[in-house]
Amino acid sequence: MEFAGSHILSVDQFERPDVERIFEVADRMEPYAHRRRITRVLEGAILGSMFFEPSTRTRVSFGSAFNLLGGEVRETTGFEQSAIAKGESLYDTARVLSGYSDVIAMRHPTPGSVAEFAGASRVPVINGGDGSNEHPSQALLDLYTIRSELATRGRSIEQLRIAMVGDLRFGRTVHSLSKLLALFPGVQVVLISPRELRMPEGIVEHLRASGHSVLESEELESSIAHVDIVYSTRIQEERFQSQEEADLYRGRFRLNQSIYTANCEPNTVIMHPLPRDSRDNARELDDDLNDNPNLAIFRQADNGVLVRMALFTLVLDVVDQVDREARDVNWYTARRF
Structure with missing residues (x-):
């Protein structure tokens, strides 16, 4: 695809060379993300950060990525603090706010809403999650993490064995990740969920x-025995009709160190898009996994900055200018920025 000036709305936009291009640029962003070098390639540029649904990692990661490239961030969080609460349409909001920004990162609870917004925007829009539909930048950072973790084991994404566990019906991250995995040959996928929360049939097909x-299962322990990656998700309680309905499934699949040791291969990587639910009746990934070196959830979150820096530089067509605009710094000086 042609990245410059494009919206990033769905992983359906990507072919394998596009994904590899994003990862190539993300690799180049590593010294900037870790403050060993500084670039001001987006100095003067503005990111419109519009998050109409609760978010911590995605919102802050987008903002940090843009700041690390020298740009500035203007945030809108929650419907109640926006003109949408006064009845303004997505069309009007897009027409106005795209006049104030060079690129927009947006999250909205309604599937298809970000694409609707992008249709009226005058600048590129990156989908930060639209309801239970898609989360393309999360899927990219997940796949980037899989690539990185497997590389330390002398493996690649090809012939990957992965188990996805939990709420696969409403979990938009696994929807987008599954579509990206379809671009690589020989992948074996185990889908572990309650029957009522199975992966949508279209994605399985x-x-x-x-x-x-593709194997679908309702049994955790026997299904994680021969995989490279266990990708766990929380119950998406905000998508259910009631809290009581969500509670029927909370805590159904819990992975802790004893279950891991008894069933997983020694180097099985544990991933989760976060937040993990640490309440006592949930704990899909128990705290006793925190010292397990194969727990990659925080490395995964760190990789979000690299991937989102890559997306910004590609969409705003400044990739080739980054190194020319950069300078080396020591750790203390870099932290002052």
Whole structure:
């Protein structure tokens, strides 16, 4: 695809060379993300950060990525603090706010809403999650993390064995990740969930049509025995009709150190898009995994900055200018920025 000036709304936009291009640029962003070098390639540029649904990692990660490239961030959080609460349409909001920004990162609880907004925007829009539909930048950072973790084991994404666990019906991260995995050959996917929270049939069919092995299961322990990655998700309680309905499934699949030791291969990587639910009746990833070196959830979160820096530089067409605008710094000086 042609990245410059494009919206990033769905992983359906990408072919494998596009994903590899994003990862190549993300690799180049590493010294800037870790403050060993400073670039001001986006000095004077403004990111409109519009998050109409609760977010911590995604919102701050987008903002940090833009700041690290020298740009500034203007935030809108929650419907109650926006003109949408006064009845303004997405069309009007897009027409106005795209006049104040060079690029917009947006999250909205309604599926398809970010694409609707992008249709009226005068600047590129990056989807930060639209309801239970998609979360393309999360899927990219997840796949980037899989690539990085497997590389330390002398492996690649090809022939990956992955188990996705939890709320696969409403979990937009696994929807987008599954579509990206379909671009790579020989992937084996195990989908572990309650029957009522199974992966949407269209996504399962897409994986199988791409030549991948897909097994659906309601049993955790036997299903994680021979995989490279266990990708756990929380129950998306905000998507249910009631709290009582969500509570029926909370805590159904809990991974702790004893279950990991008894069932997983020694180097199985543990991932989670976060936040993990640490309440006593949930704990899909128990705290006793925190010292497990294969717990990659925080490395995964760190990679979000790299991938989002890559997306900004590609969409705003400044990739080739980054190094020319950079200078080396020591750790203390870099932290002052």
